[in-house]
Amino acid sequence: MLRAQHRRRLMAGAISMAALVLQPALALAEQVERSDTNMRVGATDVSHQVYDLHMFSLWICVAIGVIVFGVMFYSIFAHRKSRGAVAAHFHESTKLEIAWTIVPFVILIFMAVPATKTLTDMYDTRDAALDVQITGYQWKWKYSYPKEGVEYFSSLRTPRDEIDNLAPKGENYLLDVDEPLVIPAGKKVRFLVTAADVIHSWWMPDFAVKKDGIPGFINEAWANVPEPGIYRGQCTELCGKDHGFMPIVVRVLPEGEFNTWLASRKEEAVEERALMAQNFTMDQSMERGKGVYEKVCAACHQPNGEGIPGAFPALKGSAIAMGPMEGHIDIIVNGKAGTAMAAFGAQLSEVDLAAVIVYERNAWGNNVGDMLQPIDVANFKKGK
Amino acid sequence: MGADHHGPAKGLTRWLFTTNHKDIGSMYLWFSFAMFLLGGSFALVIRSELFQPGLQLVRPEFFNQMTTMHGLVMVFGAIMPAWVGLANWMVPLMIGAPDMALPRMNNWSFWILPFAFTMLSLTFFMDGGAPNFGWTFYAPLSTTYAPPSVTYFIFAVHLMGMSSIMGSINIIATIMNMRAPGMTYMKMPMFVWTWFITAFLLIAVMPVLAGAVTMMLFDIHFGTSFFSAAGGGDPVLFQHVFWFFGHPEVYIMILPAFGVVSEVLPTFSRKPLFGYSSMVYATASIAFLSFVVWAHHMYTVGMPIAGELFFMYATMLIAVPTGVKVFNWISTMFRGSMTFETPMLFAIAFIILFTIGGLSGVMLSLAPLDFQYQDTYFVVAHFHYVLVQGALFSIYCGVYYWLPKWTGHMYDETLAKTHFWMTFIGVNTAFFPMHFVGLAGMPRRIPDYSLQFADFNMLSSIGAFITGFSQLIFVVVLLKCIKGGKSATDQVWDGAQGLEWTVPSPAPYHTFTIPPQVR
Ligand SMILES: [Cu+2]
Numbered sequence: 001m002l003r004a005q006h007r008r009r010l011m012a013g014a015i016s017m018a019a020l021v022l023q024p025a026l027a028l029a030e031q032v033e034r035s036d037t038n039m040r041v042g043a044t045d046v047s048h049q050v051y052d053l054h055m056f057s058l059w060i061c062v063a064i065g066v067i068v069f070g071v072m073f074y075s076i077f078a079h080r081k082s083r084g085a086v087a088a089h090f091h092e093s094t095k096l097e098i099a100w101t102i103v104p105f106v107i108l109i110f111m112a113v114p115a116t117k118t119l120t121d122m123y124d125t126r127d128a129a130l131d132v133q134i135t136g137y138q139w140k141w142k143y144s145y146p147k148e149g150v151e152y153f154s155s156l157r158t159p160r161d162e163i164d165n166l167a168p169k170g171e172n173y174l175l176d177v178d179e180p181l182v183i184p185a186g187k188k189v190r191f192l193v194t195a196a197d198v199i200h201s202w203w204m205p206d207f208a209v210k211k212d213g214i215p216g217f218i219n220e221a222w223a224n225v226p227e228p229g230i231y232r233g234q235c236t237e238l239c240g241k242d243h244g245f246m247p248i249v250v251r252v253l254p255e256g257e258f259n260t261w262l263a264s265r266k267e268e269a270v271e272e273r274a275l276m277a278q279n280f281t282m283d284q285s286m287e288r289g290k291g292v293y294e295k296v297c298a299a300c301h302q303p304n305g306e307g308i309p310g311a312f313p314a315l316k317g318s319a320i321a322m323g324p325m326e327g328h329i330d331i332i333v334n335g336k337a338g339t340a341m342a343a344f345g346a347q348l349s350e351v352d353l354a355a356v357i358v359y360e361r362n363a364w365g366n367n368v369g370d371m372l373q374p375i376d377v378a379n380f381k382k383g384k
Numbered sequence: 385m386g387a388d389h390h391g392p393a394k395g396l397t398r399w400l401f402t403t404n405h406k407d408i409g410s411m412y413l414w415f416s417f418a419m420f421l422l423g424g425s426f427a428l429v430i431r432s433e434l435f436q437p438g439l440q441l442v443r444p445e446f447f448n449q450m451t452t453m454h455g456l457v458m459v460f461g462a463i464m465p466a467w468v469g470l471a472n473w474m475v476p477l478m479i480g481a482p483d484m485a486l487p488r489m490n491n492w493s494f495w496i497l498p499f500a501f502t503m504l505s506l507t508f509f510m511d512g513g514a515p516n517f518g519w520t521f522y523a524p525l526s527t528t529y530a531p532p533s534v535t536y537f538i539f540a541v542h543l544m545g546m547s548s549i550m551g552s553i554n555i556i557a558t559i560m561n562m563r564a565p566g567m568t569y570m571k572m573p574m575f576v577w578t579w580f581i582t583a584f585l586l587i588a589v590m591p592v593l594a595g596a597v598t599m600m601l602f603d604i605h606f607g608t609s610f611f612s613a614a615g616g617g618d619p620v621l622f623q624h625v626f627w628f629f630g631h632p633e634v635y636i637m638i639l640p641a642f643g644v645v646s647e648v649l650p651t652f653s654r655k656p657l658f659g660y661s662s663m664v665y666a667t668a669s670i671a672f673l674s675f676v677v678w679a680h681h682m683y684t685v686g687m688p689i690a691g692e693l694f695f696m697y698a699t700m701l702i703a704v705p706t707g708v709k710v711f712n713w714i715s716t717m718f719r720g721s722m723t724f725e726t727p728m729l730f731a732i733a734f735i736i737l738f739t740i741g742g743l744s745g746v747m748l749s750l751a752p753l754d755f756q757y758q759d760t761y762f763v764v765a766h767f768h769y770v771l772v773q774g775a776l777f778s779i780y781c782g783v784y785y786w787l788p789k790w791t792g793h794m795y796d797e798t799l800a801k802t803h804f805w806m807t808f809i810g811v812n813t814a815f816f817p818m819h820f821v822g823l824a825g826m827p828r829r830i831p832d833y834s835l836q837f838a839d840f841n842m843l844s845s846i847g848a849f850i851t852g853f854s855q856l857i858f859v860v861v862l863l864k865c866i867k868g869g870k871s872a873t874d875q876v877w878d879g880a881q882g883l884e885w886t887v888p889s890p891a892p893y894h895t896f897t898i899p900p901q902v903r
Contacts, residue, residue, distance in 0.1 A: 036836055037820040039756055054753050061743035069736060072714050076732070081654070081721045088719040091656040100711045101704060108700045111750060116693060118752040123689045138529075163832060165438040173437065174834045193686075198525040199619055201684060201759060205825050210755045212685045214620060215524065216613020219686035236759040236827040238518045240525060241445045244830030308445065310512030310531060337614075340529050 040205050043225050043252075047208035049118045057111050064107075122208070125220045128190030132183065136193075136200025136213035136235065137347070138340065139242035139299055143181045150265045153347075154179045155295065156245045163245075175232045180249035184258035188224045197342060201237035204248060212237055225252045240340075241311075242299055275351045276374045282358070285371065289359025292352045300340065305364040312340070316364040325357075325372065329380050332357055345381060350374040391893055400495075403487035404893060405472045408494050410790075412469025413783070415497060419461030420776075422505075424852050426454035431814075431848040434841050439832055447831035448516035449508070455519025459637070460544045461501050463771065466779045467640045468493075468551045471579045474786060475555060477884035477891065478573045480564025480900045485557035493550035500543035507533035518829060520630065523611035523622040527603045534604065538597045545590040552583035559583075564883065566902030570664070573882055574657065575782075577664050578643030581671045585632045585639070588675075593629040596622065620685050627678035635674045637771060639667060641738075641778035642709055645731045647882070648785050649713055652728035653720025654879040659712040666705035666712075673702050683754045692751045699749035703742070710739055725877070726800040730781035733808055734774060741769030744819070759829075762822025768815045780807075780858075787865055788872035792890030795865040803861060806854035813847025 041051045079085040135142040137153075144151030157176040161167035170176070183189045193202050195213035203210040207223035225231075233248040253261060280288070294303060297315075301307050305316035315321045320328055332353060335343035344353065351374045361368040392398045392407065402408060429450045433441050442450070472490065476483055484490045507514040512531030515521065526534060559580045563572070572580070599622075602608040609615020611622045642663075650657045657663065679687060679695040687695075713735055722728070744766040748757055757763055788794050817840035822828075826837045833841065872889040883902075887895045 036824050036840070039823045040825065050752050050756060053750065054747070054756070057747050057750060057753065061746060065739065065743060068710060068714065068739060072717065072732075072735065075714065075718045075720075076722065079653075079718065079720050079722055081723045085719075085721045087654040087721040089655065090719075091658050091660070091716075093659075093715075096711075096715070097659055097662050097708070101708060104704050104707045108703060108746075111746075112697060112700060115696065115750040115752055119689065119692060119696075122752055122755070123692075163439055165440065169437060169835060172834070174832060198529050199522055203759075203827070205756060208752075208755055210684050210758055214613075214685065216619070217686070233825070234827050234830075238448070238522070238525065238759075238829045240516075240529060241448065243448075244444065244827070244832050310510070311445065 042206040042208055043227055043229070043231065044207050044223050046118070046121055046223070047206060049114075049121065050208040053111075053114050053118055056114070060107060060111065122221070125190050125222045127188060128222055129187040130184065130189045131192060132181065132189060133192045133194070133218075134181070134202050134213065136195035136197075136202065136239065136246075137342070138197050138240050139235075139246040141177075141181075141200075141202070141235075141246065141248060142196075142347075143179075145262065145265075148262055148266055150262065150269055152179050152265075153295075154181065154249070156242075156247060158245075172232065174245065175234070175247045175249070177247055177249045180230070180251045182251045182253060182258060182261055183223075183225070184255045185228045185252045186224065186226055186255065188222055191221045191223070193219045193221060196347075197340065198239045199237050200235050200239045200246070202233075202248060203236045204231060204233040204250060206231045206233070207250075210236060225250075228252045228254050272349060272351070276349075276378065279373055280351075280355065280358075280371075282362075282371060285355045285358040286362060288352070289355035289357070290363070292348065292356040293359050293363075296344070296348065297356065305360070305366075315360050316366060318366075321360045322366055322368055325370065326380075328357060328361070329353075329372070329377060333377070333381060350377040350381075353377045401491065403483070403491050405476050405484045405487070405490065406790075406891065406893065408484075408490050409469045409471075409473030411494055412465045412472060415494075416462050416466035416469055419457050419465070419501060421855070423454050423457035423462055424855065426450045426457065427848060428852050430454060431845040433831055434833070435845040436842065437833055437835055437838050442831070444831045445513065445516060448518075448829070449514040451829050452515045452518050452521075453504075453508075456504065456515070457501070458771075459519060459633070460541075461497075463637045463775050463779070464544075464548065465497060467579075467582070467637070468548075468555075470575075470640070470644070470779070470782050470786075471551075471555055473790065474782075474884060475558055475576055475579060476562070477789075477887065477895060478576050478882055479559065479562060479567055480883045480896045480902065481558060481562035482894060482896050484554050485561055486554045489550050490554055493547045493554065496543050496547040500540045500547070503536055503543075504540040507536050510536070520626060521600075522626075523600060523603070523619050527600050527611055530604070535601065538601050541597045542594055545594045548586050548590050552586040555579055555583040556587075564896070564899045564902050570661065571902060573643075574646035574660070574663060575640065575643035578639045578641075578646075578667055581667050582636050582639045585636050585671055585674065589629040589632045589636075592625060593633075596625040596629065599625070620682070623682050623685060624679070627681045628675075630681065631678040632671075632674045634767075634770070635670060637775045638738075639671065641734065641775050642667060644778045644782040644785070645713060645734055648727045648731040648781055649716045650881070651785070651877050651879040652725060652731070653717050653722050655716060655720040656881075657712070658715035658718075659708075662708055663712055666708045669705045670702060673698060673705070677702065680749060680751075680754070683751045684758050696749060696751045700746065703746050703749075706742055710735060710742075725784075726795075726797065726804055727781050727785035729801065729804045730777050730784065733804070734777045734781060737769055737773030737777065737812075741766055741774055744769065757822065759827055760822040761818040761826045761828055764828050765815050765818035765822055768811075768818070772811055772815065777807075780804075785877075786884070787862075788876045789884060789887075789889050789891055791865050791869075792872055792888075793865050793867075793869035794872050794876075795861050795869065799857060799861045799864070803854060803857040806857065807851055810847050810849075810851030810854055814844050814851055815847070817841075817843045817847075 039051055039054050133144045133146055140153050140155035142153050154177045157178045158174050162169045193211040193213045195215045200213040201210060202213055209221045209223055211219045211221045229252055231250045235243060235246040300312040301315050307314040320331055333345035335341050354372045354374045354377045357372050433447055510533045514533055515537045517526040517530055599610040603610055609617040611617050611619050646657055677695055677699045680699040748754055748766060821837045821840045826833055874888055875885050883900060
């Protein structure tokens with residue numbers, strides 16, 4: 001019975017997703033004009049301002065370089081002993097000293113004025129049409145739409161084999177995620193950036209947005225992207241082992257499509273909550289748990305459950321994973337303060353929590369054999 | 385000591401117990417060179433992994449240990465001790481003093497270092513490996529999420545700090561008290577001036593670094609929450625404290641470089657330094673400004689806009705005194721009578737490449753642009769231009785310049801020039817392309833990258849290997865020069881001015897036991 005229901009839900013999901021994802025995906029082009037040697041012009045008004053300022057200051061620097069090095073190379077050529085140059089004896093000139101203090105100062109003012117204007121624009125986060133909260137985790141992003149009650153994780157989709165050179169690398173190698181952030185085109189979107197563990201930094205070059213996600217604090221940034229499309233960036237603050245493997249992808253949809261997408265995500269969230277009441281069999285739990293484990297836990301505890309000595313403990317044969325259920329649920333739900341083991345109670349649904357615990361207890365030769373249902377996890381949380 | 389107090393003691397005890405500024409200077413320089421090779425080998429591991437996209441040689445967790453230890457070893461083990469070594473050797477010789485003011489402390493401040501770095505290196509063999517949170521060790525990655533070895537790292541940083549503080553107290557005491565009669569402050573050689581100012585910077589900021597790591601220690605072991613929001617602290621506080629140390633620290637590494645170049649250029653241009661007093665004032669203003677610009681490393685942490693603007697304007701201002709220096713150097717060369725021995729080549733390369741690093745620094749100072757540059761390879765390119773092509777080049781410049789005075793022999797000029805050109809080609813091949821990949825969007829401190837960055841990364845790696853192996857040429861030059869070679873005159877270079885050139889080559893174990901008279 002559960003199977004059938006599950007399948008029906010999947011089918012419905014698949015069809016609506018196909019309609020929503022595939023069709024726009026065909027139409028949505030990669031919006032980046034990636035340059036291999038220079039900053040991207042980007043997609044927003046602010047990013048254009050930043051690009052122009054970048055080129056402006058670059059050319060000023062080039063001009064200064066040409067003049068300074070020009071004089072120097074002339075001197076190296078003309079005033080060498082081998083050409084019979086005789087050294088002059090001057091060693092001071094107040095006029096010159098004053099000139100080359102004032103001229104650079106004036107040049108700097110010419111750079112500071114547009115920089116101040118652009119910065120003011122970047123900081124003006126007022127009147128946003130939509131708020132998106134972005135939370136950095138080791139090593140994935142969580143995107144939530146607080147007003148709509150929709151939230152989901154976004155993690156690297158590049159297959160392990162491509163990273164380990166066992167398969168040819170695809171076009172968007174390391175720049176692809178399972179679920180991109182989705183925002184509407186032509187609307188001012190405010191990003192509320194934070195983090196759950198260490199500091200991360202959310203960088204979308206095409207929007208000229210880079211903000212650090214700092215645990216316990218919320219930073220603001222914004223973008224108004226006129227063109228629908230797919231935009232790619234990466235985490236830019238060292239955040240541990242897989243810092244290089246937490247890309248950022250944003251799909252900008254025309255407003256209508258965005259609204260449909262958001263509505264369907266809301267529905268899915270409701271359905272997901274409905275699963276709570278169900279009883280899972282061992283096989284179902286193991287299957288679901290394996291998926292959750294590989295997506296969420298394997299980065300630290302490794303796919304084979306053996307961990308990384310000194311950093312992440314092995315779950316294979318672990319006294320906690322094979323010990324009393326209470327203690328096991330506790331460490332997953334509440335984490336362990338002061339370590340990298342986060343409180344997953346806030347990150348995963350009860351369904352996923354139950355499944356991953358069952359999986360750990362019965363995978364890689366662990367053979368406890370007992371079951372745990374979503375409702376048990378919910379009761380555990382309530383008891384707290 | 386006893387009877388034979390005019391020559392060095394024999395055997396190991398000479399080095400263990402020595403209070404002689406020349407012995408201690410040599411030990412600092414050898415130690416620094418050893419650390420340079422160690423830190424360089426970490427760099428080669430990094431560049432090997434980045435030779436191609438994909439993970440080939442190392443795992444990400446080890447890669448992070450490599451970037452961290454490369455930075456720590458190069459900054460605290462290679463560049464800083466090299467400067468202290470040069471100061472030990474040359475400051476007394478340049479001001480006509482018989483030795484450093486506090487010779488026993490001098491011995492101690494050196495001998496702390498080998499212990500600090502041995503301990504730091506041994507963390508590789510601990511569970512969880514060596515520090516892996518970057519040389520900037522941002523909390524909470526370096527506290528709650530750090531490997532257990534972080535405690536040893538903290539201890540090592542404390543030791544390095546003590547060594548630096550003692551070293552700088554000694555340099556200040558020497559310069560203030562032991563100048564030869566007639567050597568007024570405004571007659572001091574530029575190298576002495578720049579070190580004098582550097583020493584004050586060190587005394588001011590090393591305790592701040594000590595404070596930062598001590599707060600970390602308390603957060604890790606004693607339940608405080610300086611850097612943890614969960615307990616009422618603030619991770620950004622760490623960055624403020626760190627960069628209050630860290631920004632002056634970059635000037636600590638570069639001010640003595642200004643000094644060396646200001647000595648070498650006049651010698652090989654056969655013309656006095658242009659604008660001596662403005663050089664002194666420029667150095668002092670750079671040092672002063674270095675205390676009020678720290679947050680330009682933190683434009684993306686979400687400071688209020690007023691803070692952003694203050695730090696942006698203050699940072700841009702540094703370009704002014706730095707520009708004065710560059711213009712003065714070029715005016716020194718202008719209408720001189722130049723020859724191009726190895727020290728001069730390094731000095732000229734320093735001016736060009738440091739200026740490139742300075743110009744990219746001006747671009748980085750602009751806060752809105754920094755949002756695109758921050759934590760990308762553009763920053764990596766920038767600080768390698770100022771620290772490798774800047775600080776390291778000027779250390780080589782100084783070493784070649786004074787080597788004949790130390791050994792009494794001229795080094796092999798052809799080999800030395802080969803060393804220069806190979807290094808020059810190597811570092812530019814390694815670091816120039818980093819500007820491009822950085823602008824194109826490659827974050828720093830990643831063990832693997834997307835395909836569009838592949839070509840330039842390969843080029844960078846090739847450059848890094850050329851650089852690395854070219855340093856072996858230097859080893860040959862050095863050993864040959866110590867063993868023998870053409871005898872150096874006392875003057876060594878025909879345009880050289882200053883007290884250090886009035887003593888015999890090699891400089892005897894004790895010099896200026898009777899103070900010279902400066903006109
Ligand atoms: Cu991150």
